[in-house]
Amino acid sequence: MTFPTDRPATWFVTGTSRGLGLELVEQLLERGDNVVATTRSTDRLLQALDADTTRLLALAVDLRDEAAVAEAVRKATERFGGLDVVVNNAGYGYLAAVEETTDRDVREMLDLQVVGVWNVLRATLPILREQRGGHVVNVSSVLGLTSVPGWGLYCAGKYALEGLTEALAGEVAQFGVKVTIVEPGYFRTDFLTTDSLALPGDTTAAYPEIREMVENHLKLQGNQPGDPVRGAQLMIERVVSGEGPLRQILGSDSHAYATAKVQALQANLDAAAQTASASDFPA
Numbered sequence: 153m154t155f156p157t158d159r160p161a162t163w164f165v166t167g168t169s170r171g172l173g174l175e176l177v178e179q180l181l182e183r184g185d186n187v188v189a190t191t192r193s194t195d196r197l198l199q200a201l202d203a204d205t206t207r208l209l210a211l212a213v214d215l216r217d218e219a220a221v222a223e224a225v226r227k228a229t230e231r232f233g234g235l236d237v238v239v240n241n242a243g244y245g246y247l248a249a250v251e252e253t254t255d256r257d258v259r260e261m262l263d264l265q266v267v268g269v270w271n272v273l274r275a276t277l278p279i280l281r282e283q284r285g286g287h288v289v290n291v292s293s294v295l296g297l298t299s300v301p302g303w304g305l306y307c308a309g310k311y312a313l314e315g316l317t318e319a320l321a322g323e324v325a326q327f328g329v330k331v332t333i334v335e336p337g338y339f340r341t342d343f344l345t346t347d348s349l350a351l352p353g354d355t356t357a358a359y360p361e362i363r364e365m366v367e368n369h370l371k372l373q374g375n376q377p378g379d380p381v382r383g384a385q386l387m388i389e390r391v392v393s394g395e396g397p398l399r400q401i402l403g404s405d406s407h408a409y410a411t412a413k414v415q416a417l418q419a420n421l422d423a424a425a426q427t428a429s430a431s432d433f434p435a
């Protein structure tokens with residue numbers, strides 16, 4: 153099944169009261185598609201939306217709760233009669249040194265970024281698989297490919313998301329279900345504001361460069377190169393066309409960081425080319 157053109161498509165989007173998620177919902181409603189938008193606050197979403205909401209089903213969902221996610225998907229199919237596209241977008245940044253990151257901080261991040269996505273996939277994949285078509289879009293980050301000091305927990309979540317998504321793409325292609333990993337660079341959303349960004353309760357004096365990095369990132373707010381309107385538009389175009397590789401790189405900064413990572417990885421592989429086989433059993 154290709155993207156429907158003879159009827160409105162139905163999209164299930166998570167994390168929609170701000171940023172890229174909100175922009176996606178607005179553009180999808182403008183297209184005339186059906187949108188199931190999950191959020192922690194339907195009030196915030198409805199206040200922020202500047203669109204005709206006739207085709208919107210706004211649902212307050214705790215993505216960490218498997219039963220709540222399954223119920224949201226049930227309501228979505230009841231209201232719109234099916235599901236075509238699933239966008240796992242909800243996410244937040246967290247800036248701290250690895251040793252400053254508490255057990256609770258780790259669990260909260262992975263609960264949303266990994267367990268939550270898995271909850272959505274478990275509830276929606278049977279529908280896409282049985283109808284032999286659909287599209288899953290997992291919003292990662294260029295920090296799902298490359299990691300930098302102070303971003304360890306966020307990167308751990310996004311790397312995990314990328315790992316499960318690569319596997320998923322290989323599993324569901326046979327059912328006509330497409331999969332895209334979106335890798336934005338810095339986008340001018342609420343991501344770097346203290347409304348979204350999480351910081352550790354306690355820090356040590358051992359990492360002044362991480363405190364400086366945090367200050368610099370808070371100052372970056374409003375100057376990020378990525379435009380969420382264009383970003384959301386490109387994400388929608390990718391799904392509608394059904395064309396393109398697994399990874400959708402959004403932003404010149406994302407492209408540069410990803411290229412540097414690939415080059416470093418290639419240099420590492422080249423350095424190991426003669427020695428990697430030393431741990432094999434002798435022929």
Ligand SMILES: NC(=O)c1ccc[n+]([C@@H]2O[C@H](COP(=O)([O-])OP(=O)(O)OC[C@H]3O[C@@H](n4cnc5c(N)ncnc54)[C@H](OP(=O)(O)O)[C@@H]3O)[C@@H](O)[C@H]2O)c1
Nearest residue numbers: 167168169170171172191192243293338339341342343348
């Ligand atoms: N902006 C960037 O620079 C950037 C770069 C790379 C990747 N990304 C990724 O892009 C996605 C969208 O981020 P954004 O830039 O649009 O940021 P944003 O403006 O802060 O919006 C984030 C959205 O995620 C949801 N969210 C945040 N924390 C959550 C939590 N603890 N539990 C459940 N939902 C939560 C929020 O949904 P509700 O409040 O409606 O529940 C919100 O609408 C995220 O996955 C982010 O990691 C962003």
